[in-house]
Amino acid sequence: VDVEDVEMMDVVKSDDCCVDKELVKVLVEEIGFSPELAQQGLKNGGNTLEGAVEWIAQHQDNDNNSNNNDNAVVEVAQSYNCNECGKVLSNMANLELHANKTGHSDFAESTDQVKSLTKEEKAAKILEIKALLKTKRQERLLKEKESAKLEEKQRRFMGKEMSVTREEMERNERKHAVAKKKREKEAYRNERERIRAELAKDKAERIANKGKLTSKLSINGYKPDAIQYNTNLTTTNTNNNNNNNNNNNDTAEQENTPKKKIPDVAKIDEYIQKVSSYRAGGDGAKCLKILLAYIRNVVDHPDESKYKTINTENKAYKLRVRPFIGAKTLLLAVGFQLEENKMTLGPDSDIHILKQTKDKLEAAYNAYST
Known part of the structure; x- marks a missing residue:
């Protein structure tokens, strides 16, 4: 038709x-x-x-089925x-x-x-x-049934393809995450080995130079080979007689002890820069975060004495502050004073310097994260 x-x-x-x-x-x-x-x-x-x-x-x-006009004559x-x-x-x-x-x-x-x-x-x-x-009618129903079956088959196929694609994407993401973690561990391991080698080299140099460590100067300033600790280096003269009295030993120690550099407020930016230079494993960011917490607590709570004391024997200080050049010096520069097992903020500390240091630490921490 x-x-x-x-x-x-x-x-x-x-x-x-x-x-x-x-x-x-x-x-x-x-x-x-x-x-x-x-x-x-x-x-x-x-x-x-x-x-x-x-x-x-x-x-x-x-x-005459198709002719409704009775008066018409049609052959x-x-x-x-x-x-x-x-x-x-x-x-x-x-x-x-x-x-x-x-x-x-x-x-x-x-x-x-x-x-x-x-x-x-x-x-x-x-x-x-x-x-x-x-x-x-049966032919039409059969065609509709076949069409519905084909559509269902296509729907299942598309669902399976989407599932396979999603699983593949998740698998690739897991591989990337594992590879990234592996690279970070490798970088941390290499940095740790480098630090150990530098410490061994530093120790040998101190022994050879009677407790003195030669400085390394470059176009960008002071660049030590290894992590430095702001501890008093005292050595005795190996040529002294073991039978000398205690007064003579104390005199020899004072003569051979290197002079400590006095922390300078004007060099706070330099101290922060030194801490920020530690990139392996994010150590620099961790140190900046601890320093920022110390300074922020003092600035935000100037009348609370508990924030004016830092326990130098706790885990956070020993692992995230002490090993890094510039961290301890920065605390001394803003007014903290080193005692036996703690650091205490001195009465002559300047709140304005503390606020400026807090802002600088925040900027350095944000810059490190980006």
Whole structure:
């Protein structure tokens, strides 16, 4: 059936406005009736599919089904011949039904009149049409089922692909995280070995130079080979007699003890820069964070004495402050005084210097993190 014929079902007269267009579409597309014949069948068959099929089968011998004007005289063929199989068809309804069943398309009009169907033949024709309708319906349902199955298969395939892609991304992220952690551990291990080597070198140099450590000067200033500790280096003269009295030993120690550098407030930036230079394992950031906590507590709570004392024997100070050049010197520069196992903020400390130092430490810590 041509698309133009299907579209014709929308052109319904005012008397046929109550005809179900969906049923018209079924009769036209699935069985092969013309739109006009399908509309008349539904109108006279109670607007049901079964009633329309029975009405068309019973009235298919009438030559005026498509002509509602009783006064018009129109010449119509008495029958139609199928040139492909030779079958004689009594009317256009049978022609359309035959074409839909067989796929034949070569027909010719004939003046031979075909004998009308008997009651039994009409009943058989109705059953034939119903069987054809059932077959068409089953074919449509089968196609819909296959289409739904294909869509479900595609949906599962896409879901599986997305799952595989997500798992692959998570696997790559885990690999990158493991590789990054491994690199950090390797860098930390290398830095630790370097520090140990420098400490051994420093120790040997002190022994060779009677407790003195030669400075390393470069274009950028002081660059020691190893971590320095601000401890009093006292050595005894190896040439002194072991039987000398204690006074002579004290004098020799004072002569061989190197002079300590006095911390300078003007060099606070330099001390912070030295701490920031430690990059391995984020040690510099950890030290800056501890120093910032010390200074911030004093600035934010100037009247609380507990924040003016630092325990130099606790784990935080021993691991994150003492080993790094510039850290202890910075605390001394802002007013802390070293005692036996602690550092205490002196009464002559300047709150303005403490606030400036806090701001500088915050800036250095933020710059280190970025």
